[in-house]
Amino acid sequence: MSTAKYQRPTDISQAIDCLKHDPAITILGGGTDFFPARVAPGPAVSVLDITGIASLRGITIDPSNIRIGAATTWSDVRRAALPPAFDALKEASVRVGGMQIQNRGTLAGNVCNASPAADGIPPLLALDSKVVINGHSRITGFYNWLQTDGFAAR
Numbered sequence: 001m002s003t004a005k006y007q008r009p010t011d012i013s014q015a016i017d018c019l020k021h022d023p024a025i026t027i028l029g030g031g032t033d034f035f036p037a038r039v040a041p042g043p044a045v046s047v048l049d050i051t052g053i054a055s056l057r058g059i060t061i062d063p064s065n066i067r068i069g070a071a072t073t074w075s076d077v078r079r080a081a082l083p084p085a086f087d088a089l090k091e092a093s094v095r096v097g098g099m100q101i102q103n104r105g106t107l108a109g110n111v112c113n114a115s116p117a118a119d120g121i122p123p124l125l126a127l128d129s130k131v132v133i134n135g136h137s138r139i140t141g142f143y144n145w146l147q148t149d150g151f152a153a154r
């Protein structure tokens with residue numbers, strides 16, 4: 001019998017506890033990369049679905065920062081009132097897949113999936129964005145993160 005678990009915490013501290021308990025657990029956003037990659041039966045993996053964490057979804061804008069949460073979908077990006085520098089990211093948000101993919105798929109999932117064709121990567125590089133990892137325990141430049149973490153962040 002499979003021992004794989006599905007967990008859907010509702011706050012970041014619960015999610016971090018899950019990660020501490022099982023560092024190999026797979027973080028799940030919209031699942032639009034994760035599930036299509038598993039069309040053939042394979043070993044079951046435990047997943048940590050972060051879409052129940054309300055504080056991770058959405059875009060907050062303050063005078064010094066624009067923060068895009070890890071559960072923010074492409075449709076959220078499309079609807080946000082962002083400054084002109086974000087036009088390329090907005091353009092990506094209407095080009096990724098179709099509307100169903102845009103409604104489920106997240107920008108974070110796009111870059112964490114490590115596809116060289118990911119539409120979110122060029123605009124985030126052009127914006128010189130930063131990545132906040134593991135509930136603020138680490139903040140790094142997006143370019144460095146791509147180099148040093150090999151596209152996988154925890």
Ligand SMILES: Cc1cc2nc3c(=O)[nH]c(=O)nc-3n(C[C@H](O)[C@H](O)[C@H](O)COP(=O)(O)OP(=O)(O)OC[C@H]3O[C@@H](n4cnc5c(N)ncnc54)[C@H](O)[C@@H]3O)c2cc1C
Pocket residue numbers: 026027028029030031032033034035036050070095096097098101104105106107108109110111112113117118119120152153154
């Ligand atoms: C029909 C179809 C069309 C598509 N078209 C495009 C396209 O035009 N352009 C494009 O770029 N992509 C496309 N995609 C790929 C996909 O939809 C996007 O990459 C999407 O943004 C992935 O987000 P997600 O939340 O669904 O990721 P998920 O599937 O949930 O996760 C993807 C990977 O990232 C990891 N991950 C997710 N979130 C985190 C996190 N917060 N921290 C650490 N790891 C994390 C997961 O473990 C998994 O390995 C398409 C997919 C489909 C099925």
